[in-house]
Amino acid sequence: MIAPHLPILQVVIPLLAAPICVLLHSGRLAWLLTVAVSWVSFAVSVLLLGQVMDGGPLSYELGGWAPPWGIEYRIDALNALVLFIVSGISAIVLPFARASVEREIESERVYLFYTAYLLCLTGLLGITATGDAFNVFVFLEISSLSSYALISLGRDRRALMAAYQYLILGTIGATFILIGIGLAYMVTGTLNMADLAERLPAVSGNRTVQVSLAFLTVGICLKLALFPLHLWLPNAYAYAPSVVSAFLAATATKVSAYLLLRFLFTIFGVEFSFEAMQLGVILSTLAVLAMFVGSLVAIFQEDVKRMLAYSSIAQIGYIVLGISLVSVDGLTAGIVHLFNHAIIKGGMFLALGCIFFRIGSVQLHDMRGLGRRMPYTMAAFVVGGLGLIGVPLTAGFISKWYLVVAALEAGVWPLAVLVLASSLLAVIYVWRVVEVAYFQPVPDDKAAAKDKATLGEAPLSMLLPAWVLIGASIYFGLDTSFSVGVARAAASSLLGLDLAEIGS
Structure with missing residues (x-):
């Protein structure tokens, strides 16, 4: 009977596989193990999602200790x-990783790369699955420390400085989160999330509860890279290995949005968060600033990975804006964009990884004429860019449509106008790549002529994962029954409503 143990298997499988990678001491074997573990984790997440949507939230008691005395893993629609997102992205990017990692990372470090990757995957899954507040901090540290190591493995020497900067700011964020959890525990005497939810209203x-919320919000927003706490991103x-950029861009900030x-x-x-503490006003203001500042800075980037990084800051703004509206439609928009942005941005970073594999650069001026030399790769990038803009028939359009509708229904039509205006900025930075x-x-120089003679598409093992994600962004732009359906169920649950009461 494996089914009752799926919540813990989701975390334990990659955790146990990480030290096995070290013992294997072989890059190829470590890759095979990591691929297998990621696909098993994805299968587990699919089963969990099916169980939750059919039968409601699941509770798993670790060691048979009943919560709140024991640690609980609690799985609901959100x-x-x-x-599903984290494990699915991992399962898709790992076939891409074999050739990419062998090209970008020294051969003697490849098995260590996959060890750190599995620890990062474990941490992200653990943060998401656990129902214990202190466990959130533990898994946050596991994912963060392994992320620093993964980023530092980039060939560019600036990768070390990027990892160090992330370490400093990430540690500050984690410390804020730990202080917030500690203050909540001091007042309530419990760390179980469900128990905290029952005790905190009383x-x-x-004042300690108010300070706890403040510390947690700032710490999580730093991990989320919400403007102006985005400087690490x-x-x-930009300087992480290609597969790391794709994986983290599609998963890490999404897990932080989940925590928020x-x-x-x-x-x-x-009532406490948005009425007593007025976080809605603060979050909506920062979200709008993120939407415009991120897009404006992206326009002036010559490094296309940095361009996509600043684009992510803007896209995080859309997610937080949906959250700040505190309505079923707003939350649905935010959660749908959390899902859609993961597949769009993951696919675009994989396309850039294909480009880097062939030309050794993602600088804009080095991509001249690449649409004719790598047509399938550039087509994937452009379709992903259309999703960022929010062109109809793409997943990005669905997100922004629900966000605009939510803003109009909340009576804040200026926000709807700002969403549309910021989307036009995405046209500019996507067009810059298309134009080049x-x-x-x-x-015409000799080196370029030599490259032209030998240049072609990246290996199919790299190109296919990119197109799987980009294809998914088109599919979920045409059929929203899954993405919007689960998001609406999650939104109604967060607001304590019955899904039947609000319609489909």
């Missing part, structure tokens, strides 16, 4: 979707 007037994405939802809605509650790749001639 974290089941995030588990002491909501306590551009360098981390979990603490604000489930643990502290809507399709409308500028291939360089």
Whole structure:
């Protein structure tokens, strides 16, 4: 009977596989093990999501100790979707990783790379699955420390500085989160999330509870890279190995967005977080700033990975804006964009990884004429860019449509206008790449001529994963029954509503 143990298997399988990678001491064997573990984890997440959507939330008691005395893993629609995203992205990017990692990382470090990767996967899955607040911090440290190591493995020497900067700011964020959890424990005497949710309303007037929420919000927003706490993100994405950029861009900030939802809605509650503490006004203001500042800075980037990194800051703004509206439609929009942005940005970073594999650069001026030399790769990038803009028939359009509808229904039409205006900025930075790749001639120098003779598409093992994610962004732009259906179930659960009451 494996089914009752799926919540713990989701975390334990990659955790146990990580030290096995070290014992294997072989890059190829470590890759095979990591691929197998990721696909098993994805299968587990699919089963968990199916169980939750059919039968409601699942509770797993570790060691047979009943909560709140023991540690509980609790799976509902929201974290089941995030588990699906994290494990699904991992399963797709790992076939891409074999050739990419062998090209970008020294051969003697490859097995260590996959060890750190599995630890990062374990941490992200653990943060999402656990129902214990202190466990959140433990898994946060596991994922963060392994992320620093993964980023530092980039060939560019600036990768070390990017990892160090991320370490400093990430440690500050984790410390804030730990202080917030400690203050909540001091007042309530419990770390179980469900128990905290029951006990906190009785002491909501306590200054300690208010300070706890403040520390947690700032710490999580730093991990989320919400403007102006985003300074670690551009360098981390730009100088990390290609597969690391794709994996972290699609998963790490999404798990942080999940944490923000979990603490604000489930643990502290809507009344305290958004009425007493007025976080809605603060978050919506920062979200709008993120949407415009991220897109404006992206326009002026010459490194296309940095361009996508600043684009991610803007896209995080859309997610947080949906959260700040505190309505079923707003939360649905935020959660749908959490899902859609993961597949779009993951696919675009994989396309850039294919480009780097062939030309050794992702600088804009080095991509001249690439639309004719690597047509399938550039097509994937462009389709992903259309999703970022929010063109109809893409997943990005669905996100922004629900966000605009939510803003209009909340009576804040200026927010709807700002969403549309910020989307136009995405046209500019996506067009810059299109113009260089399709409308500028291939360089005439001898080195470029030699490259032109040998250049072609990246191996199918790299190109296919990129197109799987980009294809998914088109599919979920045409059929929203899964993405919107699960998001709406999660939104209604966060607001304590019955899905039947609000319609489909």
